[in-house]
Amino acid sequence: MQLSAVSIVNERKPVKERENYIDNIRVLLTMLVVLHHAAVTYGASGGWYYKEEAGGLATQLPLTIFVSVNQSFFMGLFFFLSSYFIFPSYERKGTSRFLLDRFKRLGIPLVFYSLVISPVTIYIAIAHQHPGLSFKDYYLNREHWIETGVLWFTAALLIFTTVFILLQSVATKKDQRAAKFPGNRSIFIFAIALGVISFFVRIVFPIGWTLPSLGFQFAHFPQYIALFIIGIIAHRNQWLSTLSYQQGKVWLWTAVALIVIGFPGIYILKIITHSELDAFLGGVTIQSFVNAMWEQTLGISIMAALLSISKYSLNKQGAFLKALSRSAYAVYIIHPLVLVCISILLKDFSIAPLLKFVIAGLLAIAVSFIVGMLLVRIPVVKDIV
Numbered sequence: 001m002q003l004s005a006v007s008i009v010n011e012r013k014p015v016k017e018r019e020n021y022i023d024n025i026r027v028l029l030t031m032l033v034v035l036h037h038a039a040v041t042y043g044a045s046g047g048w049y050y051k052e053e054a055g056g057l058a059t060q061l062p063l064t065i066f067v068s069v070n071q072s073f074f075m076g077l078f079f080f081l082s083s084y085f086i087f088p089s090y091e092r093k094g095t096s097r098f099l100l101d102r103f104k105r106l107g108i109p110l111v112f113y114s115l116v117i118s119p120v121t122i123y124i125a126i127a128h129q130h131p132g133l134s135f136k137d138y139y140l141n142r143e144h145w146i147e148t149g150v151l152w153f154t155a156a157l158l159i160f161t162t163v164f165i166l167l168q169s170v171a172t173k174k175d176q177r178a179a180k181f182p183g184n185r186s187i188f189i190f191a192i193a194l195g196v197i198s199f200f201v202r203i204v205f206p207i208g209w210t211l212p213s214l215g216f217q218f219a220h221f222p223q224y225i226a227l228f229i230i231g232i233i234a235h236r237n238q239w240l241s242t243l244s245y246q247q248g249k250v251w252l253w254t255a256v257a258l259i260v261i262g263f264p265g266i267y268i269l270k271i272i273t274h275s276e277l278d279a280f281l282g283g284v285t286i287q288s289f290v291n292a293m294w295e296q297t298l299g300i301s302i303m304a305a306l307l308s309i310s311k312y313s314l315n316k317q318g319a320f321l322k323a324l325s326r327s328a329y330a331v332y333i334i335h336p337l338v339l340v341c342i343s344i345l346l347k348d349f350s351i352a353p354l355l356k357f358v359i360a361g362l363l364a365i366a367v368s369f370i371v372g373m374l375l376v377r378i379p380v381v382k383d384i385v
Contacts, residue, residue: 019240020317021310022081023325029074029081030328031365033150034335036070038361039063041343042353045277047210049149050125050340055353063357065263072299073306075153076223080303082157083231084240086164099165106158108384109333110151118147121337128344144213150336152215160228179233181242184250190226191300195293197222202292206282219282223296227303240307248308255301262294327372330385334371339364 040046043054044063054060090098123138148155182190198219205218234240266280269290273279279287317325342363346356376382 019311019315020321021315022084022240023328024314024317024321025077025306025310026081026328027321027324029078030331030335032070032074033332034339034365034368035361036067036074037150037336037339038343038357038364039067041339041360042357049121049336050343052343052347052353052356059353062354065259068263068295069259069298069302071220072295073302075220076227076299077303077306078153079157079160079224080227080231080234083160083164083228084235086161087232087235090165090168095165095169099162102158102161105384106154106161110148110154110158113149113151113333114145114147117334117337118149121149121340122147124337124344125340128347146213148213148215151333153332155214156216156221156224157228160225164232179237181237181239184247187251187300187304188297191297192293194223194226194300195296198296199289199292202282202288203284204282206278206288208281223299240311243308243311245308245312248305248312251301252305252309255298255305258294258298258301262298266291266294323373324369327369327376330372330375330381331368333385334375335364335368338368338371342367 037048040048040063041051042063043052043059044067046067089101093101119139119142120135122142123133123135126138127133127135201222202219207217207219209219210217269275269287270277270280273287275285275287279285280291282288339360342360343356346360349356351359376385
């Protein structure tokens with residue numbers, strides 16, 4: 001999900017048509033998810049099915065910057081976009097039909113991924129190191145039978161949606177006054193508040209701590225929960241229709257400044273305090289506090305910039321972009337298997353890790369979307385994804 005994908009053009013009135021830019025952002029975010037995991041494969045920190053030995057600082061630094069910027073916003077924006085259309089869908093379908101649809105679109109892929117895609121991906125990742133291991137032996141004797149993998153997102157979304165429905169069922173219906181779209185100052189205060197809350201959560205659940213089986217990293221959940229709620233509020237009050245291009249540029253330059261100044265600043269703090277990486281991940285440390293504040297401010301800045309600018313420059317959608325948009329969910333589900341296969345095929349090639357990252361990432365995006373486009377043509381699959 002990169003800002004360079006957003007072309008800067010002269011301000012003009014948004015096209016009054018379907019909010020195509022939202023679908024286009026989803027495509028962009030899906031591509032960034034694939035690239036994010038490719039970066040982890042070749043040197044960035046993080047857990048993944050298959051990882052190669054990290055290169056030197058020249059490899060690790062750009063990949064770490066890339067995944068850190070991604071982590072600050074891309075899944076939070078996914079939650080925002082996922083919840084943005086929840087309320088009208090709920091009102092149109094009613095409680096029972098809406099819940100049935102959610103469990104079908106979120107629950108079935110989650111079960112299939114846990115029982116099929118995840119174990120196949122893990123087996124492929126380890127089989128080249130254990131030639132005598134059969135898939136049957138691995139599958140029947142695996143340690144964890146529930147492996148949500150990247151579909152921790154759909155598991156969390158299913159939980160958030162169920163809680164929303166429960167709250168709707170007990171809420172009293174009354175006329176609500178429309179809430180004005182928050183100005184830049186309010187957005188900044190919101191980002192600061194998220195940073196503070198994230199800091200306190202990370203005292204107990206540092207970055208990297210994962211809830212077994214479900215794969216939830218609670219260190220990032222304050223942003224996910226907040227953006228899910230904001231997505232519902234935004235649609236009810238039609239906030240996206242009031243986004244301005246000028247506001248987007250303000251947040252774009254804010255994000256650029258936070259990246260250009262933030263990374264060197266955090267590194268200088270590490271040197272001055274003689275601290276290890278763990279000090280930035282959680283606990284009652286100044287390093288964790290600075291990291292949480294920087295991360296959330298950067299993430300909210302990128303989201304505000306991307307939504308505002310895309311509304312004016314990425315609102316058109318031809319046949320190709322429509323096809324990409326239609327298959328994005330399928331791509332999210334299958335890309336781990338595709339990426340691991342491609343990475344293992346490239347493992348014996350003696351090329352620089354950064355170049356491998358580019359090749360594997362781009363190939364995984366291309367192959368995943370091709371497979372995704374084919375999958376959504378299958379009658380049973382297209383009704384689910």
